[in-house]
Amino acid sequence: MSGRTLRPRVLVVGGGPGGYVAAIRAGQLGLETVLVEAGRPGGTCLTRGCIPSKAIIHAADLFAETSRAAAQGGHLGIRLAAPPTLDLAATMRWKDGIVDRLSNGVTALLRRAQVTVLKGWASFADAKSCTVETAEGPVKIEPEHVILATGSLPVELPSLPFGGDVLSSTEALALTELPRTLAVVGAGYIGLELGIAFAKLGVRVALVEAAERILPLYDELLTRPVLDWLHAHDVELHLQARAGGRSARGLDIETPLGDRFAIPAEKILVTVGRKPNTQGWGLETMAIEMDGRFIKVDERCATSSRNVWAIGDVTGEPMLAHRASAQGEMVAEIIAGKRRRFDPVAIPAICFTEPEIVTVGVERADENHVVGQFPFMANGRALSMEAGDSGGFVRTVAEKGSGRIVGLQAVGRHVSELASGFVALIEMGATLEDVAGMIHAHPTLGEAVHESALKALGHAIHV
Ligand SMILES: Cc1cc2nc3c(=O)[nH]c(=O)nc-3n(C[C@H](O)[C@H](O)[C@H](O)COP(=O)(O)OP(=O)(O)OC[C@H]3O[C@@H](n4cnc5c(N)ncnc54)[C@H](O)[C@@H]3O)c2cc1C
Secondary structure, X not given: OOOOEEOOOEEEXXXXXXXXXXXXXXXXXXXXXXXXEOOOOOXXXXXXXXXXXXXHHHHHHHHHHHHHHHHOOOEOOEOOOOOOOOOHHHHHHHHHHHHHHHHHHHHHHHHHOOOEEEEOEEEEXXXXXXXXXXXXXXXXXXXXXXXEOOOXXXXXXXXXXXXXXXXXXXXXXXXXXXXXXXXXXXXXXXXXXXXXXXXXXXXXXXXXXXXXXXXXXXXXXXXXXXXXXXXXXXXXXXXXXXXXXXXXXXXXXXXXXXXXXXXXXXXXXXXXXXXXXXXXXXXHHOOOOEEOOEEOOOOOOEOOOOOEEEOHHHHOOOXXXXXXXXXXXXXXXXXXXXXXXXXXXXXXXXXXXXXXXXXXXXXXXXXXXXXXXXXXXXXXXXXXXXXXOOOOEEEEEEEOXXXXXXXXXXXXXXXXXXXXXXXXXXXXXXXXXXXXXXXXXXXXXXXXXXXXXXXXXXXXXXX
């Protein structure tokens, strides 16, 4: 293919959950499509983000549970003859196996949709002239439509450049030996998810956060059970603290009172945010208007340059895989002639912390809302799977008067799986009365949704 010029209908740059979904949908719709990806199909999400992190979190859970059974000499009547041991290299091989399986699956789906996949780095000379550096040499592409899905990259701190013992989430998810001590800079969802997983694997973890509290973007009530877990499991927490550089002892930090000291850290994981990947591929040649650091798009994900579209993390918050995929599917349909616009009522967000947090729609109620909250302590299923005592709850926020549900949140073990139900209720415009009238299966965590709606109506049964 090298030396040739391809003139497809659609060129997608980036094979993450935005780009590969756009390419598959475009292919399904009969549009001749080329997808360029420098790394592996699946992008950040599949190869160094959502999936590998959740695999490590699962392994860490299992290790913590079995360690507890061994240490407590019969937790739930389960005894282990000896404490479990961890072969982290084997855990990582298992995680890599899942990534391989999914990435190969994406390749197969792209093939089935008749998408041409080019492995290499794409760069643009202008909005419609792209060259891809492949192993076989450069390939020129002059498409009718371009979909930019180049994603995002971890933000580096000047005082702690990545490399050696200073890790981004990518390196943390590829460690093959556990450090004894780990300092995590940034207590957003990525820092907390990974910090908690490493703590469960037996690492001494310290979190350093510049804001006043963990998960500063979330409502405080939702984050409290996570804070309690950190305290109960001796995870050191330095709030309103600034990370300095690396020192002989570990990580230098400065507290709000101006005290400076080092916290022990064989490794330092920096998770202070992600930035759109806008450099090194010729964006500046494409006459595209920016919105701060992000590519500016309208409600159809169109950029200011004709027939150039942008989706996913490169277009702004929330930088989440499911938003990228939804935008990708939509843009492919628009190019194929369908009338679509990106106008979700709510985009769910989940923290796979301990316990988990799910939030959809309005999180902070005001005088226009009525709120019902139901604790997992009073839910049979939660108690029967040890998910009842973590301070978890489900909260329903509805409009006063109409009773229309505009927000649903939960914090508790295993609540991530409630997210789809939450989105469905809000997107379908359900009211408190609708939920009150539904029969929820018993015993399930979902019964807490029913009860929280009853509570908002003033007649909860189980609390
Ligand atoms: C540790 C971690 C955990 C996460 N957990 C979750 C989670 O639980 N749920 C969730 O929704 N989100 C999660 N995210 C965020 C999620 O990964 C991103 O929102 C999502 O991957 C964005 O998709 P995207 O398609 O926009 O870009 P990306 O997935 O970043 O893909 C962009 C791709 O473009 C390629 N590329 C870029 N430029 C070029 C070029 N010039 N030529 C060729 N290829 C190029 C890159 O190699 C990359 O593969 C997590 C992220 C991290 C880091």
